[in-house]
Amino acid sequence: MTAHVALERAHIPPRRPALMLAAGRRFVAARAPVLRSSFGSAILLGLxxxxxxxxxxxxxxxxxxxxxxxxxxxxxxxxxxxxxxxxxxxxxxxxxxxxxxxxxxxxxxxxxxxxxxxxxxxxxxxxxxxxxxxxxxxxxxxxxxxxxxxxxxxxxxxxxxxxxxxxxxxxxxxxxxxxxxxxxxxxxxxxxxxxxxxxxxxxxxxxxxxxxxxxxxxxxxxxxxxxxxxxxxxxxxxxxxxxWRSVPLTLLPSALLAYGFAIAPVLALPYAANTALAAQVALSMRLLDMPTQMFGTVSAPIALNRLRAYAGPRRRFVARVMALGLIGAAAMLFGAIAVVATLVEPLFEGTNWDSLGRVLALLAPFYAGIAVLTPLQDMATLSRQPAWQVLINALALVAIIAAMIWFRALSPELLQVIGLISILRALVHTGFIWLHLGDAETAPAIASDRKVESTFRNNPMR
Structure with a gap:
């Protein structure tokens, strides 16, 4: 009995739950203003x-x-x-x-x-x-x-x-x-x-x-x-x-490839046998571009500003949570757009924009992948292995061009395939962030930077 009481007091103190609950409340209370500030900033920026x-x-x-x-x-x-x-x-x-x-x-x-x-x-x-x-x-x-x-x-x-x-x-x-x-x-x-x-x-x-x-x-x-x-x-x-010589060599090609991927459907418009479908795709791209830009403009600044305050394992953990949250938010936003577009499809029957709702629903996954990639790609710039971004975006662009060559014409099936490629690209970026995101700078490099800064502070025109 003495041993039992000793072990109980050593490992499970009677007041431990209360202490843990109080510590949890203090943890939440300390971070609630920051969370409210970030959320409020995101809302104001979005508005x-x-x-x-x-x-x-x-x-x-x-x-x-x-x-x-x-x-x-x-x-x-x-x-x-x-x-x-x-x-x-x-x-x-x-x-x-x-x-x-x-x-x-x-x-x-x-x-x-x-x-x-x-x-x-x-x-x-x-x-x-x-x-x-x-x-x-x-x-x-x-x-x-x-x-x-x-x-x-x-x-x-x-x-x-x-x-x-x-x-x-x-x-x-x-x-x-x-x-x-x-x-x-x-x-x-x-x-x-x-x-x-x-x-x-x-x-x-x-x-x-x-x-x-x-x-x-x-x-x-x-x-x-x-x-x-x-x-x-x-x-x-x-x-x-x-x-920072590696930044232009890796991140710049990645950004250019990502932009090329985003405008890739435009390349298929001249090959559309159905001119009405080409017009519907062009209009759908114009309509879906607004929520895509909204998502990236609101989420990327908040995510990057929050990650800047962390380092090491904490940054990696926060980045993983943010990546999953961004994917969930994009899925809900563009899923809702696809559902609404499908529901309003009957309104366009008998007009020049017949099947516009269907085209919007087909292009929604493509733009969901593009929307979530904007903050994910910016977050991935903090990785020690930025060259992977170039490879991921290059493979995605090659895949979408290969799909266009395979189908040889603009069609609903092609829209489904490019949407799948866009989603897969976003998921691969998420996996990259999950596995490789950490401090982009090592401790020796930081020490070297401080030494250089001290040198130039003492002799700025040197």
Whole structure:
């Protein structure tokens, strides 16, 4: 009996459950404000993004009434091309902002990304001048392309810095500024110059410039200490570029491949024997693009900002929970869209958009995979093995092109296959995060960074 009592008191104290319950309450109470803040930030960011999209949609609808279809087609090409090029503007060096909460490291990464963006836009300007002199591009279009590219690069840099520091209000407000300014400028320019593509190009450039100026003004106090003149030196940039040399070699190709995958269904539209199906697919892609962008815009900043605060096993655990939560949220959102589209299908019978609901339901899995991949791919940039992203996205793009070659025409079966490929790609990324996500930087590298920072602090122009 004495032994029994001793073991009981040693291993299962009488007041242990109460202590555990109290500790659990303290744990939840300590983290509840953070959870509420993150959830509230996500809701506010989502509402601002929805507001911005609704405003821009109404402006585009009015402009669509005033402009002929070929003008909108030219604008779509311009926008897609400048978006694609802007992905490479910073060489994906902005993802380094989330690897550590150290202000010194953030400053080095910010200066390196800014220098890379400036050099990239300079090379783009030289290339555009060559195209203008050779007669391939009109001077006005080249100037607007360069302006839109530069504004997008600045926005990408400032958005990422604001995300790393948790200023989600600034991100949402910049979207609203662009959504209000760009359609208004577009309508004014159409009234002045007429329904021409150049008016839409100019509105796109000015809208992004105004959003960048707003964000720069909003984040200036936080950015100013990162770009002080005494912190700049060629050697510090070269050391930072050498330290993060793997980022452009792995993450940039991955981002470009992911963008190519997202627009892959457009490649199949010219091969559609049924022109009505091609039109339904094009409209469905336009409709599903909005919830896809909403999902990525809201979830990616919150996920990256939360992961930045953790390291080691805790970061790995939080990333796993987030990955599963993102998959569940995407499944519910796009599953609901597919169900609603199927239910409203009878409303389109006998019209030019017959079977639109079915096409929406077929494309919903494809866009669910794309939506969840945006935050998953950003989370995977914190891994020590970023090259796997390139392989996953390359294999997915090859698979979707092979499917198009196999079917040889746009069909419901092809839509089912590309949806399956998109879901599988998202699941493979999730498995990668589950197995390999950890600290992207090792302890020796961090020690080396601190030594370099100390050297440049003592002799900044060295």
């Amino acid at each position: 601002r993004f929805v507001q911005a999209r609704l405003i821009s949609v109404w402006g585009l609808l009015v402009a669509a009434i005033l402009c002929p279809p070929f003008v909108f087609a030219a604008f779509a090409v311009f926008s897609a091309l400048v978006n694609f090029v802007s992905i490479a503007a910073l060489l994906r060096l902005e993802v380094v902002f989330f690897q550590s909460a150290d202000p010194a490291r953030l400053g080095r990464a910010f200066r390196l990304a800014a220098a890379a963006g400036l050099a990239f836009c300079g090379m783009a300007a030289i290339l555009l001048v060559g195209l203008v002199l050779s007669g391939w591009v009109a001077p006005a279009i080249a100037l607007l392309f360069l302006g839109s590219l530069s504004a997008r690069a600045v926005l990408r840099l400032l958005w990422t810095e604001a995300t790393a520091e948790g200023d989600f209000r600034a991100i949402g407000n910049s979207n609203v500024v662009q959504a209000i300014a760009q359609p208004a400028i577009m309508l004014i320019l159409i009234g002045i110059f007429g329904p021409k593509a150049l008016a839409l190009f100019m509105a796109d450039t000015l809208g992004h410039v105004l959003a960048a100026l707003y964000l720069l003004r909003r984040r200036w106090r936080a950015i100013a200490p990162l770009i002080e003149p005494q912190l700049w030196s060629w050697r510090s940039l070269f050391v930072a570029a050498y330290h």
